[in-house]
Amino acid sequence: MSIVEIAQNAREASNLLQLVSSEQKSLVLKSIKNALSSRRAEIFKANEEDLALAEQEVNAGRLKASLFKRLDIRGKNDEKFETMLEGIDEVDLLADPIGVVLAIFEARPEVVVNIACLAIKSSNAAILKGGKEANKTNHVLAQIIKQAISSLNENGAASSQNHSSFPENAVQLVSTRDEIKQLLDLDKYIDLVVPRGSNSLVKSIQNSTRIPVLGHADGLCSIYIDKSCDASKASRILVDAKTSYPAACNSVETLLVHKDALANIFPEVAESLIQSGVTLHLDSRSKDALLSSNKNFSQKQEFIKDATAKDFDTEFLSLDIAVKVVGSVDEAIDHINKHGSKHTDCIITDSEQNGEYFMKKVDSAGVYMNASTRFADGFRYGFGAEVGVSTNKTHARGPVGLEGLTIYKYKLYGNGNGSTDYGPGKKQYLHEDF
Amino acid sequence: MSIVEIAQNAREASNLLQLVSSEQKSLVLKSIKNALSSRRAEIFKANEEDLALAEQEVNAGRLKASLFKRLDIRGKNDEKFETMLEGIDEVDLLADPIGVVLAIFEARPEVVVNIACLAIKSSNAAILKGGKEANKTNHVLAQIIKQAISSLNENGAASSQNHSSFPENAVQLVSTRDEIKQLLDLDKYIDLVVPRGSNSLVKSIQNSTRIPVLGHADGLCSIYIDKSCDASKASRILVDAKTSYPAACNSVETLLVHKDALANIFPEVAESLIQSGVTLHLDSRSKDALLSSNKNFSQKQEFIKDATAKDFDTEFLSLDIAVKVVGSVDEAIDHINKHGSKHTDCIITDSEQNGEYFMKKVDSAGVYMNASTRFADGFRYGFGAEVGVSTNKTHARGPVGLEGLTIYKYKLYGNGNGSTDYGPGKKQYLHEDF
Known part of the structure; x- marks a missing residue:
């Protein structure tokens, strides 16, 4: 199929989706969930093959280890897979659609299911392009979804009054970069591009298309330890934010410490990390503080490095964190607004006033007080699934779920009304809430 | 001032605006309204000079007549000017800001006031670039706004607890194309570009910036006369939609007529137009229908032309309308989705079923049943003012008021919470409404 045909198919499916009822869509989603659940062995096998190939690539230095970690679809005790299935049930709102969404993502294969289901429920047609390293998993997932729809169509269960079947092109998969290049030119058919990946991927896409881009860029999240706070709370938050899933975009990468917290609070936090x-x-100041504390950091030299300027602009995605001392909450805010990626940033403080000030002035999608940045996630926010985390400041921001894939439409019901009937001395506009 | 300084000023003003209280902003808006109202003579004089120069340009064929009509800031009995002032009072909601908005527009000078006030109320800093044909009017309006802010600052009335004054760079005016070119590169400082003008202006901006563009493109609005409807209602709607302000983007440009309405309904509508x-x-079919009717259209040859294919893709902005016969509501919908600009389209019908079907399947920001397309306007929708009419399908659609200039922020208040405290057998996410 040519790329233009794929885009036309999606536009056509999108038009048809506008006539599909909420019940039909629920039926399709339930059917997809059942199919994925019952064919999990097949999915796990494809995923294992992807993982085996990817491991060779990592060992050969051709693939980043952080990408490899995201490739696994099962997680510990199949938790990731079960969460993905649960998300399908949770995607249960209906709103007006955007139309055709092009999603471009890297290693994580569960994104196929997340976005496909959000698209169906929000009446968008989706074109998906996963990373080639998850090619087999993506392919089998897309096939299962397509077959779930077509077998519903065959026994007539998903048909509506107006149309004989649910549009099978509601979800399509493409696999090469060249196809993406062509799709990015088709603003006639595609309403939104959602790239999930590195900053350079997002910027290169923004530079090469007129279609609005919902940029899921790097997550360079910071945590600021204010001058007065509970050291054990700070330790708990930092350990969770840094170590529970270092490859995730909502993990913390920079720790800012108020100078007055250097002696009492910072050593305990550093020890926990x-x-x-x-x-x-x-x-240099945070290093001096550790070496002059009574906690024998000189015996843990392998965990202590001198920070470079670049470290404060780096998304490590590993068990590394950059530490900087600041003289005030304003200095912390300035650092975050300058070096952060506007994803999620946190203040740990006893002072409600400083907390509110930080949350007002930090210009990020998520601003937290006394909690781990790892909560910034569509599932955890209750969206059921997410198409990505937007660091844009238009349309949708933070984890993007169903609402970020919808737009409104103004409907006006008249009785022959003309605009010249309204004005001074004539009919008045009321603008009342119903 | 260099362009980078202007952009940096705006970013700085935007950060300061986040700390400004709702009361301060109301005070500033009231003061701007009073200043504009009391210095109207000055404004009208500048506007008359612009109009005189523009008239020469129109006569010399260097400026479109439709642009000229939009240049007048007063309107009949100063109605346009008064409406602009009233809009300032109506802009009275508060929400989280986007940050820095760059608005680029053509002839209409009242846009300076509309956008400046929306920006102040929504805590956005605005950089405005008007058309050079309204240079003097724009300049005096911007100066009045700046002086209203600075004189409030001088007597301390607009100061807040945290800052000594209201940011005077909240509204800045630039005037050359070269400055725009430079600003479009500064995605570091600017969050949203709002171009108001021709399709080619919007497309050229979309092609030359990474900043999200809220595209106010052409308004190619259509009205479809269904097979059964009231001919006098249809006439009233068409005359209002075509003649009340032909230069406006919400005026009708294309009339689609169901073949069964050709004999009974269309001749009366054509006669009124x-x-x-x-x-x-x-x-050819609509022409035949007129010439074979009993209304003597052959004596009105100067108002009858043969349509070319290009007419159905033309925004006339004049007392011209293209007419096409269609065989069904589906054919009308297809024509609109293919040739329209997704602005506002209308069905005139007696059938609620056909009306609902049309409103569902037409993919435009506004879909109307039995009412003039001229209602598509921020004032008329009750937004107080508009920065433009978006034909985008992301972020904001239709007339864009305060909501289109805002974005949300997720605030999370914790007590040392870590994400690993939650999960199967541990704490659960509740996702309840408050």
Whole structure:
């Protein structure tokens, strides 16, 4: 199939989706969930093959280890897979659609299911392009989804009054970069591009299309330890934010410490991080503070490095964190607004006033007080699934679920009304809420 | 001032605006309204000078007549000016800001006031670039706004607890194309570009920036006369939609007529349009229908032209309308989705079923049943003012008021919470409404 045909198919499916009822869509979603659940062995096998190939690539230095970790679709005790299935049930709102969404993503194969289901429920047609390293898993997932729709169509269960079947092109998969290049020119058919991946991927796409881009860029999240706070809370938050899933975009990468917290609070936090295997990239003041504390950091030299300027602009995606001392909450805010990626940033403080000030002035999608940045996630926010985390400041921001894939339409019911009937001395506009 | 400085000023003003209270902003808006109202003579004088120069340009064929009509800031009995002032009072909601908005527009000078006030109320800093034909009016309006802010600052009335004054760079005016070119590169400082003007302006901006563009493109609005409807209602709607302000983007440009309405309904509508001075660009079937009717259209040849294919893709902005016969509501919908600009389209019908079907399947920001397309306007929708009419399908659609200039922020208040405290057998996410 040519790329233009794929885009035309999607536009056509999108038009048909506008006539599909909420019940039909629920039926299709339930059917997809059942199919995925019952054919999990097949999916796991494809995923294992992808993982085996990817491992060779990592060993040969051709693939980043952080990408490899995201490739697994099962997770511990199949938790990732079960969460993905649960998300299908949770996607249960209906709103007006955008139309055709082009999603481009890297390693994580569960994104196929997340986006396909969000698209169906929100009446969008989706064109998906996964990373080639998850090619087999993506392919089998897309096939299962397509077959779930077509077998419903065959026994007539998903048909509506107006149309004989649910549009099978509601979800399509493409697999090469060249196809993406062609699709990015088709603003006539495609309403939104959602790239999930590195900053350079997002920027290169923004530079090469007129279609609006919902940029899921790097997550360079920071946590700021204010001058007065509970050291054990701070330790718990930092360990969770850094170590629970270092490859995730909502993991913390930079730790800012108020100078007055250096002696009492910072050493305990640093000790907890080092015990969890985290390497600290320290500026000179934070390093001095550790070495002059009574916690024998000189015996943990392998976890202590000197920070470079570049470290504060780096998304490590590994057990590394950059540490910088600041003189005030304003200095912390300035650092975050300048070096952060506007994803999610946190203040740990006892002072409600400082907390509110930080949350007002930090210009990020998520601003947290006394909680781990790892909560920034569509599932955890209750969206059922997410197409990505937007660091844009238009349309949708933060984890993007169903609402980020919808747009409104103004419907006006008249009785022959003309605009010249309204005005001074004539009919008045009321603008009342119903 | 260099362009980078202007953009940096705006970013700085935007950060300061986040700390400004709702009361401060109301005070500033009231003060701007008073200043504009009391200095109207000055504004009208500048506007008359612009109009005089523009008239010469129109006569010399260097400026389109439709642009000239939009240049007048007063309107009949100063109605346009008063409406602009009233809009300032109506802009009275508060939400989270986007940050820095760059608005690029053509002839209409009242846009300076509309956007400046929306920006202040929504805590956005705005950089405005008007058309050079309204240079003097724009300049005096921007100066009045700036002085209203600075004189409030001087007597301390607009100061907040945290800052000594209201940011005077909240509204800045630039005037050359070269400055725009430079600003479009500064995605570091600018969050949203709002171009108001021709399709080619919007497309050229979309092609030359990474900043999200809220595209206000052409308004190619259509009205479809269904097979059964009231001919006098249809006439009233068409005359209003075509003649009340032909230069506006919400005026009708294409009339689609169901074949079964050709004999009974269309001749009366055509007669009303011709009596109002409208020239009809007819396809062969609609022309035959008129000439074979009993209304003596052969004596009105100067208002009857043969339609060309290009007429159905033309925004006339004049007393011209293209007419095409269709065989069904589906054919009308297909024509609109293919040739329209997704602005506002209308069905005139007696059938609720056909009306609902049309409103569902037509993929435009506004879909109307039995009412003039001229209602598609921020004032008329109750937004107080508009920055433009978006034909995008992301972020904001239709007339864009305060909501289109805002974005949300997720605030999370914790007590040392880590994400690993939640999960199967541990704490659960509740996702309840408050």
